Amino acid sequence: xxxxxxxxxxxxxxxxxxxxxxxxxxxxxxxxxxxxxxxxxxxxxxxxxxxxxxxxxxxxxxxxxxxxxxxxxxxxxxxxxxxxxxxxxxxxxxxxxxxxxxxxxxxxxxxxxxxxxxxxxxxxxxxxxxxxxxxxxxxxxxxxxxxxxxxxxxxxxxxxxxxxxxxxxxxxxxxxxxxxxxxxxxxxxxxxxxxxxxxxxxxxxxxxxxxxxxxxxxxxxxxxxxxxxxxxxxxxxxxxxxxxxxxxxxxxxxxxxxxxxxxxxxxxxxxxxxxxxxxxxxxxxxxxxxxxxxxxxxxxxxxxxxxxxxxxxxxxxxxxxxxxxxxxxxxxxxxxxxxxxxxxxxxxxxxxxxxxxxxxxxxxxxxxxxxxxxxxxxxxxxxxxxxxxxxxxxxxxxxxxxxxxxxxxxxxx
Amino acid sequence: xxxxxxxxxxxxxxxxxxxxxxxxxxxxxxxxxxxxxxxxxxxxxxxxxxxxxxxxxxxxxxxxxxxxxxxxxxxxxxxxxxxxxxxxxxxxxxxxxxxxxxxxxxxxxxxxxxxxxxxxxxxxxxxxxxxxxxxxxxxxxxxxxxxxxxxxxxxxxxxxxxxxxxxxxxxxxxxxxxxxxxxxxxxxxxxxxxxxxxxxxxxxxxxxxxxxxxxxxxxxxxxxxxxxxxxxxxxxxxxxxxxxxxxxxxxxxxxxxxxxxxxxxxxxxxxxxxxxxxxxxxxxxxxxxxxxxxxxxxxxxxxxxxxxxxxxxxxxxxxxxxxxxxxxxxxxxxxxxxxxxxxxxxxxxxxxxxxxxxxxxxxxxxxxxxxxxxxxxxxxxxxxxxxxxxxxxxxxxxxxxxxxxxxxxxxxx
Numbered sequence: 001x002x003x004x005x006x007x008x009x010x011x012x013x014x015x016x017x018x019x020x021x022x023x024x025x026x027x028x029x030x031x032x033x034x035x036x037x038x039x040x041x042x043x044x045x046x047x048x049x050x051x052x053x054x055x056x057x058x059x060x061x062x063x064x065x066x067x068x069x070x071x072x073x074x075x076x077x078x079x080x081x082x083x084x085x086x087x088x089x090x091x092x093x094x095x096x097x098x099x100x101x102x103x104x105x106x107x108x109x110x111x112x113x114x115x116x117x118x119x120x121x122x123x124x125x126x127x128x129x130x131x132x133x134x135x136x137x138x139x140x141x142x143x144x145x146x147x148x149x150x151x152x153x154x155x156x157x158x159x160x161x162x163x164x165x166x167x168x169x170x171x172x173x174x175x176x177x178x179x180x181x182x183x184x185x186x187x188x189x190x191x192x193x194x195x196x197x198x199x200x201x202x203x204x205x206x207x208x209x210x211x212x213x214x215x216x217x218x219x220x221x222x223x224x225x226x227x228x229x230x231x232x233x234x235x236x237x238x239x240x241x242x243x244x245x246x247x248x249x250x251x252x253x254x255x256x257x258x259x260x261x262x263x264x265x266x267x268x269x270x271x272x273x274x275x276x277x278x279x280x281x282x283x284x285x286x287x288x289x290x291x292x293x294x295x296x297x298x299x300x301x302x303x304x305x306x307x308x309x310x311x312x313x314x315x316x317x318x319x320x321x322x323x324x325x326x327x328x329x330x331x332x333x334x335x336x337x338x339x340x341x342x343x344x345x346x347x348x349x350x351x352x353x354x355x356x357x358x359x360x361x362x363x364x365x366x367x368x369x370x371x372x373x374x375x376x377x378x379x380x381x382x383x384x385x386x387x388x389x390x391x392x393x394x395x396x397x398x399x400x401x402x403x404x405x406x407x408x409x410x411x412x413x
Numbered sequence: 414x415x416x417x418x419x420x421x422x423x424x425x426x427x428x429x430x431x432x433x434x435x436x437x438x439x440x441x442x443x444x445x446x447x448x449x450x451x452x453x454x455x456x457x458x459x460x461x462x463x464x465x466x467x468x469x470x471x472x473x474x475x476x477x478x479x480x481x482x483x484x485x486x487x488x489x490x491x492x493x494x495x496x497x498x499x500x501x502x503x504x505x506x507x508x509x510x511x512x513x514x515x516x517x518x519x520x521x522x523x524x525x526x527x528x529x530x531x532x533x534x535x536x537x538x539x540x541x542x543x544x545x546x547x548x549x550x551x552x553x554x555x556x557x558x559x560x561x562x563x564x565x566x567x568x569x570x571x572x573x574x575x576x577x578x579x580x581x582x583x584x585x586x587x588x589x590x591x592x593x594x595x596x597x598x599x600x601x602x603x604x605x606x607x608x609x610x611x612x613x614x615x616x617x618x619x620x621x622x623x624x625x626x627x628x629x630x631x632x633x634x635x636x637x638x639x640x641x642x643x644x645x646x647x648x649x650x651x652x653x654x655x656x657x658x659x660x661x662x663x664x665x666x667x668x669x670x671x672x673x674x675x676x677x678x679x680x681x682x683x684x685x686x687x688x689x690x691x692x693x694x695x696x697x698x699x700x701x702x703x704x705x706x707x708x709x710x711x712x713x714x715x716x717x718x719x720x721x722x723x724x725x726x727x728x729x730x731x732x733x734x735x736x737x738x739x740x741x742x743x744x745x746x747x748x749x750x751x752x753x754x755x756x757x758x759x760x761x762x763x764x765x766x767x768x769x770x771x772x773x774x775x776x777x778x779x780x781x782x783x784x785x786x787x788x789x790x791x792x793x794x795x796x797x798x799x800x801x802x803x804x805x806x807x808x809x810x811x812x813x814x815x816x817x818x819x820x821x822x823x824x825x826x
Contacts, residue, residue: 013449015439016594016624016637019432022454026428036426037461041435041452048450181429192524195485202486211423211457211487213430214566224423275716281702282695285716289694292770292803300722302715303688303698309713309756313726343722357705385519388544390705392568 001173002035004056008067008077009152010043021066021150021157029064030179032166035227044068050080053147057084061145064165067152069134071113078121078137081147085139087121095126095135102133127164132156136164177227182237184244185258187218188403189251194219198247205240216388216395217260218403221248253406260402261287261294267409268297271375274343275301275401276314276335278326279353279369283398299343304335314338327352327364329381336372336379347409348374351401355393369397373405380408414586415448417469421480421490422565423456434479434563434570442477443592445579446643457481463493466560470497474558477578480565482547484526491534491550494560498552500534508539508548515546540577545569549577593638593646597657598671600631601816602664607632611660618653629801629808630673631816634661666819673815674700674707680822681710684788687756688714688814689727689748691739692766692782696811712756717748727751738777740765742794745783753787760788760822764814768803782810786818793821 005025011017022039029036037060042048049068056063068077082089096118103110117133120126127136127150134151148165150157186194191214198221202210205223213220223240225233245252253263265273265288275284285301288294302313307326310316315338316331324330335350353369360366367386372379382404386396418438424430435452442449450473455461462481469476481490495502509531516523530546533539540549540563547564561578563570599607604627611634615623618636626633636653638646658665666676678686678701688697698714701707715726720739723729728751729744737743748763766782773779780799785792795817799809 013439013452014443014592015436015441016635018436023428023431026426028428030427037456038465039426039454041454043450052451179427181424181427190521190524192484192527193521195526196524200486209423209457209487212483212485213424214483222424222429224427279702280699281707281711282698282700282714282716283702285695286693286699287695289692289696289716289718289768290804290807294694295718298694299719300716300726301695301718302726303695303702303713305702305708305714306712313713313715313755342726355702387519388568391703394703 001033001062001169001177002037002060003029003062003064004060005029005036005039006052006056006063006065007039007041007152008044008049008065009041012041012067013043020154021152024154024158025064025066025161028161028166029169030181032169033173033178033227033230034169035179044076046076046080049077050084053081054084057145057147061143063146064148064150066150066157069117069149069151071111071117071133077149078119081139081149082121082124085121085141085147087123087139089119090122092118092120092126095120098128099133127160129156129160131159136160138168178230178233179224179226180228180230180233180237181222181224182241183223183256184221184241184248184252185218185254185256185260186221186248186251187253187260187399188407189219189248191219194221194248194251197249197251198244201243201247205243208236208240216392217399250407250410253403259291260399260406262291264288264402264406264409265291265294265297267406268347270297271346272344273298273347273349274339274345275348276304276339276350277301277401278304278310278335278351279355280351280394280398280401281305283394284349284351284401287398287402299345302339302342310335314342325364327354327368327370329370329383332370332372332381333379336374340374346376347405348372349401349405350374351397353393353397355390355397357390367393369393369400371397371401371404373401373408375405375408378408380404414446414475414582415450415473416442416475416477417473418442418449418452419465419469419476419478420452420454420565421457421462421465421478422454425454425480426456433567434565437567437571438477438479438574440594441574441579442582445582446586446589446591447582457487457489459489459493462490463497466494467497470558470560474556476559477561477563479563479570482530482562482564484524484530484546490562491532494552494562495534495537498534498554498560500536500552502532503535504528505531505533505539508533511541512546540573542569542573544572549573551581589643590640591638591643591646592640593643593650595636595650595654596669597634597636597654597661597665598631598667598669598673599634599661599664600666600673600812601820602632602661604632607634607661607664610662611657614656614660618656621649621653629805630812631664663820663823666816672704673812673819675704677701677815677819677822678704678707678710680819681760683710684759685757686711686760686762687752687758688761689717689752689763690714690814691717691723691748691764692768693764693807693811693814694718696807697762697764697814700811700815712758715752715755723748727755740767740777740781740783742783742796745785745794746792749785749787749792760786760818762786762814762818764810766806766810768806768810770803780806782806782813784810784814784817786814786821788818788821791821793817
């Protein structure tokens, strides 16, 4: 089953409000077996609304529309779509009564403008909305073409989607063909180098499709099964993930929603972890402590931003900083050792670098970062030069630091 | 000038990745005086991409397309749009050279697949992208119809938008009626209490509109001027912001993109700052060090996750932890004092609390956080109970900790 999503709101098109409804609908409908072939967003303008809905119906015969069902003048979705379906609006007594009951419960008189929300296109199915004043509407013409109108308030939209829309969509999808995605997460390898490792796999995995998604955390490999019986999709995806994991090798740290920090915590198997960071300024610790239960292995860290802190709290010799600079292999080694001693930790991470925008030199440009990971008496260090601006360099450095420890834990276990 | 935005990516349509590019383009183009009449999002499929771009060109003659410019097989935007414009792809030597130079700088050989990124539709203008491997492309046919192709990586898209696209769009626009928004940022006050302070201001500020936008950072007041000559919009917005700032009073910490951490750093006027954190686990330090130039006042911090670290590195008496617990006014006071002494800092922040999901008790439920700020010998502490889940509690606690120091610096200066 194919469908289109139309989200209505000038604020959405102008980027003033994030369009969370489109993403929520996308995930829920794909998981229910519907294929969303397009998402369109238009301003609160009658002609634009009518054109977008008419076009979507022509493409797929099924459109879900959010927004523009409120009581005010800029809410015109119902009028436009009703006209498109040739269904005149008429007052629905039961909707009116539930509206009046709602206002009684809130202890307020019902404003006259809300009365228009009880007007329903003749022949449409009302989808009751206990969370707000605008009911959902299911319009269907004699050719079986459907427009589902949902309110734009995200909590109301989600409630109606789950309680009223997905069950009906499920009924229409006889054979439950689903759209499902799964992801292999990699880090520490550039997209192009990863693509060379994976090779021209596209034909082997068809009809599944593969997408490379680079971010500051690494490169995700997303595989999607399009419109397939659920069991078959699960089977094909699992087989494909196994191949991708094998080809990605040591660069792969997990699947789907896996977080590198959680993977590291698990691999530590109870060993105490502590961190010392300079340019990441707390990001590594924040990544680790974002994981529920981190306190069972993570004991703490030092953000050693000033050089004096590196010497005082992490015992980095002032002579080392003078001779090699704070961004050097010698400094990062001393930091990792100092953290291990101070926190009495089995494993440590240390980071020192130049996040910019200032502080770069020809020998050590902005983006230069030294990383160290230590487990027991085994230490591994690496120098990286990260592209991007301050925030990106910091995020990449934190991820690379966690990854260095992950790799060390993998080889030493 | 009317235009359409097309964002390409299966992950966008499926709601797996938030479509931040659409929102960023919407805001920037509206501010530049362009009218976005529609935003369309389609999966990585050749036919869908071509149809969406062709349709957008037919509607407005001007389309901005993001995504699908990477080196891998699922990146097919350039091929499809070039075919639509009847422009064959050819290798551009200068793009190839800058690609090769980029890989040299990163100290890596250029993989063969990246060579395709140097192929440019014949007659298109190359928009150089110093942040990544995919340049932007500006295609224009003899009827003056334009397609601008930008990479999907948000930081690269934004860079090209600001540096290459907006200046060219500005040249094409005659009368410059703009849609502009400005924001007053508040924190430490609930939305409803803020609304009572602001009062029924809507008619006074018309035709500007006001929106309350709550988040973990506080409540933003967004004012929007809709389709107005630029000078008038600027004037009206500035006047409205002055009123809102005055009514918000001490809860207001800045305007527009202001970051509370940057505000705090500025108010410190050179005094050394250090932090001690437990439940925020590095987030406060990370917020501070995210600000360029933070190193001029921020010296460092301790993430004291385990109680032993609170005693060893921050000199919190073990007796205090035993008598009152780690989440107590006594503990947070001792942390703030310990940090001040250890880092020889003029100002400090300390945070200890229960981020959940575990660790709550009837007396100290999940979300309970004690905060302290200290400047010289003046200390202020506060207990808060934050709603939400772990990530939200941590984010709210970090913001509240920064805000406590801001308020202390304001009254003591």
